[in-house]
Amino acid sequence: MGLRERKKQRTRDALIDAALDLFLTRGYEATTIDQIAAEVEVSPRTFFRYFASKEDVALSLTADEQRMLLAELVSRPESESPFTALCQAMRSLLKMLREADDAETGRYLRCQKVVHSTPALLAGTMRLIKENERRLVAEVARRLGADPCDLQPQFIVAVFVSVALACFDERTQDPAILARRLEDLLTLAERSLCPGWDLPVRSATAQPATAAG
Amino acid sequence: MGLRERKKQRTRDALIDAALDLFLTRGYEATTIDQIAAEVEVSPRTFFRYFASKEDVALSLTADEQRMLLAELVSRPESESPFTALCQAMRSLLKMLREADDAETGRYLRCQKVVHSTPALLAGTMRLIKENERRLVAEVARRLGADPCDLQPQFIVAVFVSVALACFDERTQDPAILARRLEDLLTLAERSLCPGWDLPVRSATAQPATAAG
DNA sequence: TGTCATCTGTCATCGACTGACATAAATTAC
DNA sequence: GTAATTTATGTCAGTCGATGACAGATGACA
Structure with a gap:
C-alpha cells in the first residue's frame, strides 16, 4: 500500500476519532464541522471529501457493522435454518467486537454513547439497519x-x-452485557x-400473496 | 373555537398540503421552504413556527398515526392478550384510514409515496416508530x-x-391492499x-422482576 | 526529472434553521 | 366601543451544513 493510501486512512481515522470525541464532550448538534476539521x-472542505455528511462520520462504524453482519450471514453453512444462521451471524459479530483491540473498542463505545443520546443519529441508525434488512431478506429468501x-x-x-x-x-453498551442480553432474548x-x-x-x-398464477 | 384557532388550523393544513404536493412533483430534497411558504x-419564518423542520411537515401525519395507535391500544379491553390487543389496535387504525374522507385519504397516499421515495424520510419514520415503541412497551408491561x-x-x-x-x-400504499397484507402477515x-x-x-x-406477591 | 493523476485549500454560494425586534391582528377588560 | 393585553406574523441578520469551481500542492510513475 502506497504512502498516499496510508495518509488517507490516517486522516479518515483521525476525523472519526476527533468527531466522536467532540460529539461526546460538546454534543452532536453543538459540534461544527469546522471544529472537527x-x-x-x-x-x-476536506472533511466532506471523506464523509458525505456530519451524520456519516458518526455512523461510519455502524455502517461497517451492518456490512459485516451480511457477510457473516452469507458465510454461514446452508445446513443452518435461516433464523439460526442470522443468530449465529449476530453472535460472530459480537465475538469480533469483544476480541477487538482497545482503540476499536473505545471507538465503538463512544459511538454507541453518542448515537443513543442523539435522536437524529438514532434515526440514521434505523435507516442503515432498514437498508441492510433488504439484503438480509434476499439472502434468507435464497436459502429458503x-x-x-x-x-x-x-x-x-x-x-x-x-x-x-x-x-x-441505551443502557446496554458494554459488549459483554450486550452478548448476555442477546442470549436472553434469543432464549x-x-x-x-x-x-x-x-x-x-x-x-x-x-402463500397466496405472490400472485404468480 | 375562536377565529384565531381556526385560522391557525387552516394555515397548518395548507402548509402540509402544499408541502406534500411539492415534494411529490419536484422531490423532497429539491423543494425549498421558500417554495412551500x-x-x-x-x-x-412562519413555516418554522408551525413545523420544527422540513422533515416535520412531511412526517406530521405519521406522527399522528403513531399517537392514534397508542390510544387504540390503551382503549382495548384488558381481556385481550397483549399481542392480540396490539393487532386489534392496528386493525382499528386501518379501519379509520379506510373510512376517512377523500381529503384525508389523499393526504395519506401522497405522504406514503413521498416517504417511501426519500431515504431521509424513511429514517425519520423509523425514529417516530421507535419512539412510540417505548410507550407501547410500557402499556404492554402494565397489562402483563x-x-x-x-x-x-x-x-x-x-x-x-x-x-x-x-x-x-413501498408497493403497498392503498389502504385496502395494506389491510390484506396485514392479515396475511398476522396469519x-x-x-x-x-x-x-x-x-x-x-x-x-x-421473571423475578415483578415482585407483586 | 518531468509528466500525470490525485489530494487539498480557498472562495463563493445555496438552503435549513434561529434569535431579535417591530408590526398587525385577535382576545379580553373596562 | 375603546384601551390594554396577548399572540401571530413579517423582516432582518446571522450561523451552520453542504456543494461546485478553480488553483496549488503532493505523491505515483515512466
Missing part, C-alpha cells in the same frame, strides 16, 4: 428457495431485526416460536 | 403486570412492530408463534 488540521417478495423471508428477518434492535438498549424467542417456523413450507394451500 | 402566502425493562413486553412489541413495518412496503405470525407466548409467565424460576 480544525482538530485534525484539515480544511472543512423462495422469492424475496414472499412474506416468510420478510417475517423471519423482521423477527430477527426486532430482537437485535431490542438488544441495543425467549426460541420459547415463543414454533419448532420449524423458519423452514420452507411446501403445502399447496399457503 | 410562497404557495401558502406566508413568510418562510410486568416491568417495562423485562424482556417479554419488549419482545412482544418488537414482534408486533416488525410485522407492522413489513406491511409498509403467518399466528402459525409461527406458540399458543400463549404473549401471556404472563408464572413459573417460579423465571
Whole structure:
C-alpha cells in the first residue's frame, strides 16, 4: 500500500476519532464541522471529501457493522435454518467486537454513547439497519428457495431485526452485557416460536400473496 | 373555537398540503421552504413556527398515526392478550384510514409515496416508530403486570412492530391492499408463534422482576 | 526529472434553521 | 366601543451544513 493510501486512512481515522470525541464532550448538534476539521488540521472542505455528511462520520462504524453482519450471514453453512444462521451471524459479530483491540473498542463505545443520546443519529441508525434488512431478506429468501417478495423471508428477518434492535438498549453498551442480553432474548424467542417456523413450507394451500398464477 | 384557532388550523393544513404536493412533483430534497411558504402566502419564518423542520411537515401525519395507535391500544379491553390487543389496535387504525374522507385519504397516499421515495424520510419514520415503541412497551408491561425493562413486553412489541413495518412496503400504499397484507402477515405470525407466548409467565424460576406477591 | 493523476485549500454560494425586534391582528377588560 | 393585553406574523441578520469551481500542492510513475 502506497504512502498516499496510508495518509488517507490516517486522516479518515483521525476525523472519526476527533468527531466522536467532540460529539461526546460538546454534543452532536453543538459540534461544527469546522471544529472537527480544525482538530485534525484539515480544511472543512476536506472533511466532506471523506464523509458525505456530519451524520456519516458518526455512523461510519455502524455502517461497517451492518456490512459485516451480511457477510457473516452469507458465510454461514446452508445446513443452518435461516433464523439460526442470522443468530449465529449476530453472535460472530459480537465475538469480533469483544476480541477487538482497545482503540476499536473505545471507538465503538463512544459511538454507541453518542448515537443513543442523539435522536437524529438514532434515526440514521434505523435507516442503515432498514437498508441492510433488504439484503438480509434476499439472502434468507435464497436459502429458503423462495422469492424475496414472499412474506416468510420478510417475517423471519423482521423477527430477527426486532430482537437485535431490542438488544441495543441505551443502557446496554458494554459488549459483554450486550452478548448476555442477546442470549436472553434469543432464549425467549426460541420459547415463543414454533419448532420449524423458519423452514420452507411446501403445502399447496399457503402463500397466496405472490400472485404468480 | 375562536377565529384565531381556526385560522391557525387552516394555515397548518395548507402548509402540509402544499408541502406534500411539492415534494411529490419536484422531490423532497429539491423543494425549498421558500417554495412551500410562497404557495401558502406566508413568510418562510412562519413555516418554522408551525413545523420544527422540513422533515416535520412531511412526517406530521405519521406522527399522528403513531399517537392514534397508542390510544387504540390503551382503549382495548384488558381481556385481550397483549399481542392480540396490539393487532386489534392496528386493525382499528386501518379501519379509520379506510373510512376517512377523500381529503384525508389523499393526504395519506401522497405522504406514503413521498416517504417511501426519500431515504431521509424513511429514517425519520423509523425514529417516530421507535419512539412510540417505548410507550407501547410500557402499556404492554402494565397489562402483563410486568416491568417495562423485562424482556417479554419488549419482545412482544418488537414482534408486533416488525410485522407492522413489513406491511409498509413501498408497493403497498392503498389502504385496502395494506389491510390484506396485514392479515396475511398476522396469519403467518399466528402459525409461527406458540399458543400463549404473549401471556404472563408464572413459573417460579423465571421473571423475578415483578415482585407483586 | 518531468509528466500525470490525485489530494487539498480557498472562495463563493445555496438552503435549513434561529434569535431579535417591530408590526398587525385577535382576545379580553373596562 | 375603546384601551390594554396577548399572540401571530413579517423582516432582518446571522450561523451552520453542504456543494461546485478553480488553483496549488503532493505523491505515483515512466
